[in-house]
Amino acid sequence: MDRKQIVITAGAELFGDRDPTAVDRHWAPGFRQHSALGPDGPDGLKAVVGQLPPDFRIDMLRMIQDGDMVATHSVYHGFGPDPMVAVDVFRLDGDRIAEHWDAFEPLPGGHEGAHRTGGPPEASDAERTAANKALVTEWVHERLLGADQDALEELGRGHYYVEHRPDRRLTRRTLRRVLGEGDLVLTLTEADLEPGDGAPGAPVPAGCYDLWRVAEDRIVEHWEVVQPVPERMPHGNGFF
Incomplete structure (x- = not known):
């Protein structure tokens, strides 16, 4: 198995x-x-x-x-x-x-x-796993960290790109993990999440899982799941 x-x-x-x-x-x-x-x-x-x-x-x-x-x-x-x-x-x-x-x-x-x-449910192009992980890792380090909105807006100007994320203010600070299979690459970053709907308040620490799909050496699709880091955990192992 x-x-x-x-x-x-x-x-x-x-x-x-x-x-x-x-x-x-x-x-x-x-x-x-x-x-x-x-x-x-x-x-x-x-x-x-x-x-x-x-x-x-x-x-x-x-x-x-x-x-x-x-x-x-x-x-x-x-x-x-x-x-x-x-x-x-x-x-x-x-x-x-x-x-x-x-x-x-x-x-x-x-x-x-x-x-x-929505979007494709299966990973493909297994032989491209290493290359796609390297491409996403480099792009996250060079373009995304600390400059989320500009980097994602730049991606969005491509006619080939599909964005699934909601409209929110988020600043990714530190890349913690990169996993990949074929054309799908998952990154985990520590991030600062701003209050929604223009509500007052300081940004809160969050974990951001980004799932990227890569085709022909460029990022063509993106999903994300973001959760504020709980102030208290039911164990001592940490969120990350």
Whole structure:
């Protein structure tokens, strides 16, 4: 079973079947949690699943694998009145999930929500993985960090480019992780998120997961999930 299939099977058994013994089968005994949703370790994960509402489900949008890491772009249903769009990142040790990070935010309904999540569901051009990761990494360092709006507006002037992000003010400061498979590259940055709708207040620290699609040596599509870094976490492992 490849690493993608391990994540799919583990999620289906734990969150679909609500079978807590799936944690014993698919998660490592020393499982390390970075999510704000629950405590550390296998028992913390079982506690989270035991508190999920009856109508909770996860709709997978996209999945990439890079070495021992698997990342998913998905929609959570059942956490509240609106669905949540999410990125989850898993580190596997052998055939067990050993570590997990995530970020999620409310997803509007209707056309806006559909646009935020639309686009090709599968990675392609596997032979271009290394080149595409290098291209995105260089572009993020040279153009995006500290100058988000200008850099994204520059991309948007290309007739080939599709933007799925909402309208908000965000300044990415530090690149923390780059994962890729084929034409899909995922970056995680530490960012400063300004209050929405012109509300007063200082920017807040946030984690920003950007998913980029690359074709013919240029970025042609972009999705993002941004979550403010919680002031308190249910563990000592940190958000990043």
